[in-house]
Amino acid sequence: MIRTSAILNNGDVLQDVPLSRIKEDDVKWYWVDFNEPAEKDIRVMKRFFQFHPLAIEDCLDDFSERPKLDFYDGYIFVLMHAINKKSLDSYEVNLFVNSRFIVTFHKEPVNEINNLWKAVSEEGDLLSPFTIMHGIVDRLVDEYFPLIYSIEDRLNSIEENTNEESDSNLMDELFDIRHEMSKLRRTLVPMRDLLYRISNSGRLNALKEEQLYFNDVYDHLIKQVEMLESYRDFSADIRDNYLSINSDKMNNIMMTLTVITTIFMPLTFIAGLYGMNFVYMPELNEQNGYFIVLGVMTLIAVIMFGFFVKIGWLKFGGRKRRRKRRRLLKLK
Numbered sequence: 001m002i003r004t005s006a007i008l009n010n011g012d013v014l015q016d017v018p019l020s021r022i023k024e025d026d027v028k029w030y031w032v033d034f035n036e037p038a039e040k041d042i043r044v045m046k047r048f049f050q051f052h053p054l055a056i057e058d059c060l061d062d063f064s065e066r067p068k069l070d071f072y073d074g075y076i077f078v079l080m081h082a083i084n085k086k087s088l089d090s091y092e093v094n095l096f097v098n099s100r101f102i103v104t105f106h107k108e109p110v111n112e113i114n115n116l117w118k119a120v121s122e123e124g125d126l127l128s129p130f131t132i133m134h135g136i137v138d139r140l141v142d143e144y145f146p147l148i149y150s151i152e153d154r155l156n157s158i159e160e161n162t163n164e165e166s167d168s169n170l171m172d173e174l175f176d177i178r179h180e181m182s183k184l185r186r187t188l189v190p191m192r193d194l195l196y197r198i199s200n201s202g203r204l205n206a207l208k209e210e211q212l213y214f215n216d217v218y219d220h221l222i223k224q225v226e227m228l229e230s231y232r233d234f235s236a237d238i239r240d241n242y243l244s245i246n247s248d249k250m251n252n253i254m255m256t257l258t259v260i261t262t263i264f265m266p267l268t269f270i271a272g273l274y275g276m277n278f279v280y281m282p283e284l285n286e287q288n289g290y291f292i293v294l295g296v297m298t299l300i301a302v303i304m305f306g307f308f309v310k311i312g313w314l315k316f317g318g319r320k321r322r323r324k325r326r327r328l329l330k331l332k
Contacts (some may be wrong), residue, residue, distance in 0.1 A: 002041050005120050013121055019048055022101075029129055031120060033113060034105040049103060051096055052077070059094045059105045067194040071203055074098055078133065079193065081187050082110055082140050085147065088183040093140065095133055102129035102137070112139035134213050141191070141220050146226050147184060151177055155231060159238055167242055174242075177236050185228050192221040259313050261279040263304045267297045 006014040006027045012023070013104060022030040032049075034041055035306040046056060055077040064282055075098040081090040096103040116135045120127060120198050127135075154177055156171050195218040198204065199211065202247050215293045274283070274293060 001035045002044065003035060003117065005031040005033075005117070007120075007127070013286070015121055019044070021233070029099070030101050031117075031129070031132060032101070033117065034102045035113075036103065036107060036109060045103075045105070048097065049096070051075075051103075055094075055096070059092070065092065067190045069194060069197050076204070078194075078198075080106075080137060081191055082106075082112070082246070083144065083184070083187055087144075088147065088180050089242075090183075093136065095136065097129050097133050099129060102132050110140075111180050112136060112143065115139070130210050134210050134217070137195070137215050141195075141217050144184070144188060144224050145220075148224055148231075151231055152183060152227075155234055155238065155310070160255045169244055171239070171242060172327060174235060174239055178232070178239075181228055181232055182237070183228075184277070185225070185232075188221060188228060192218070192225055195221055219326075255313055259308050262308075263301050263321075266300050268305075270297055 001052060002019075004015065004019065004022060006017050006022045007029050008014065008026050009028045010026075015234050015293055022032070023029070037045070039303070042056075042060065045051065045059075045065070052072050055070065055072065070302050075089055075096050076257055078095040078097065080093045080095070082093050083090055091108050092106065094105040094111070096105075106113070116132065116139065119135075120132070154173070175217050195214060199214045231281060240273055243277060270293060274281070276298075283293075286292065305314070
């Protein structure tokens, strides 16, 4: 679908006018939006606007290009990324801009462009193609913030674990979050580089009035990338803490099983010795031999148990210690 907005010299705004109307002399500047274009719309872009074939190829490629800024004769081509809030996959938003027009091309609906389109109908005489360009970039970047803040909330929820989730569930969610952060980072870092080039390019003389605004968007992207990096470190700390806790828990389990096995070794030896059923075993004729052997076995078990507790191989209050250890790990 092709949408058109023409801003006249007298300040009037005409929308959904034929393409032939936007080239007339009373038009100050115009905006043409290729919103989920069909094949016939793409042919219009090629024949009517006659943009460079490489720029058109970048718009039509099925795979996502890296955000970039290209200079062509009479206009600039900007490729940016919007984010699908559900899948966190990026998709392209392409802009052709000069002082007389802005042409936007996107295969998927972009709410930020739709909202700005409504604003043009109300105050188009106060805007320009480059302010529209800034508005699109600014809105796309602002939409990254809620996704980043939601990651922070989920990481805090994992750290506090108020719902007493199992460690395995927490680790699964943590790795899902780290995967989402990697997706976001693949979008944010190239966008940051793009805004740096826009803000510092000496060839964009027409953007001098909007330079401060683009610098502000660049600052937002720097902040977002730094937040993602800090959350990646934070998630790595949480992961290491849980791995340390699980390792400690496993060591305690193995230590307990080892102690139990060690206690039963002499008891098994005594039971095996008197279970050999030899006829001439003096102790078998003792009237209270059974109770004596049981007493000796019990005494050995108690002595060994006390010895292991004394040297620290057996400790009680394991759950309380693990909770204390988690609190200490969180403080680090």
